[in-house]
Amino acid sequence: MLSSPFPPPQDQAIPVSELNRRTRALLENSFPPLWVSGEISNLTRHGSGHWYFSLKDDKAQVRCVMFRHRNQYLDFEVREGMQVEARAIVTLYEPRGDFQLNVETLRPGGLGALYEAFARLKARLEAEGLFVPERKRPLPSFPRAVGIITSREAAALRDVLTTLRRRMPSLPVVIYPTPVQGRGAAARIAEAIGIANQRGECDVLILCRGGGSIEDLWEFNEEIVARAIVASHIPIVCGVGHETDFTIADFAADVRAPTPTAAAELASPNRVELAHKLDRFAARLARDMQRTLETRMQHLDHLAKRLRHPGERLRQQADELAHWRQRLGQAVQGQLARRRWQLAHLAARLAAARPDLARRRQGLDHLGTRLTRATAQSLAHWRQRLASLEAHLGHLNPRAVLNRGYSIVRNEAGEIVTRASQLQMGETVALTFAVGGADARVLDTHAPTPETG
The missing domain is CATH 2.40.50.140 (Nucleic acid-binding proteins)
Known part of the structure; x- marks a missing residue:
């Protein structure tokens, strides 16, 4: 408490x-x-x-x-x-x-229970995405025919037909009669939507009925009606009740109209507006055509001013041709004169640069004599140098040493022996003389004497 x-x-x-x-x-x-x-x-x-x-x-x-x-x-x-x-x-x-x-x-x-049921169903279907704008289809601008799903006795049917006749009398209308109130009406409404889709007679459907209490409009709050609307491949305009009445069918429909009359206006073109629009287009087309004609006529006048007689143009072109012929002759004469002056100038420069051939020939003979003398002297010098080098080479030639009684001793490895310490007792050596050679065996080695080092 x-x-x-x-x-x-x-x-x-x-x-x-x-x-x-x-x-x-x-x-x-x-x-x-x-x-x-x-x-x-x-x-x-x-x-x-x-x-x-x-x-x-x-x-x-x-x-x-x-x-x-x-x-x-x-x-x-x-x-x-x-x-x-x-x-x-x-x-x-x-x-x-x-x-x-x-x-x-x-x-x-x-009506609390009804409103709660309405809110629960609306929230569930909205969560499934049945009410998203992306799912909804646009209404055709010029439908071939309009279908109406409502009761034959409904006052809304008369309002819709009156509106359609006023706006577009030539528009075909197909009525799919069905009860819109009472037990089983929701299933009949869904069935009528399915029949309209099977027949394919219309490009747009109007689902409508007049105003009433929430109980009177409850058939349009049934899930079966909402799912039939969503499954329809024909766009549906829902005009149920008055402007303040909202049903689940309004949210599921492609377009919601505040009244049945407004639904008929949304689903059909207005012949008066179309006539006015056609008149505006015709007037605009006439203005554009008139403006185009005026522009072309002005352009034609401009071209007429530029148009000249062919004879006059030929005379003008003949005058221009004579003028260019004269200029071409003057240009050729001027070019020839410049070339003659250049040729004379080059001839003068060539004459000035021409060499003295007799003097050049005398100098050449003198140089030939000097070359002959220098060549002979150089050859004598190099012969003398060559003889000296040959004498030196003769002194350095090993054969000359061998001719004086010396010999070359090689061990078994082919190495030249210069010391007794390089030999072993019993080792075979190769002897090379000035003429020929011989193999020998070492019987003994002798230590070097002071005189031999």
């Missing part, structure tokens, strides 16, 4: 503001947010956006306030005398001591 905000009785008086503050705290702590049902009366929409009204039944009433940041999210129109259910906080308005409800949200009375 919640403790009371009031202290034990005391003789000391408290201000009214303190009393109201404690009373408000007691009320807000004692009552959690709860749903209260009743009829709206004395509804006042303040300039600040806040709403002030009373909820009443046949026995009592209570003051209510709903602030702007709460009421702006309601998806239905609140009217005087409407039965509603309000989720509210029980409180006290301290400045006046008024007992009141601080309303957080409203829903039509007795």
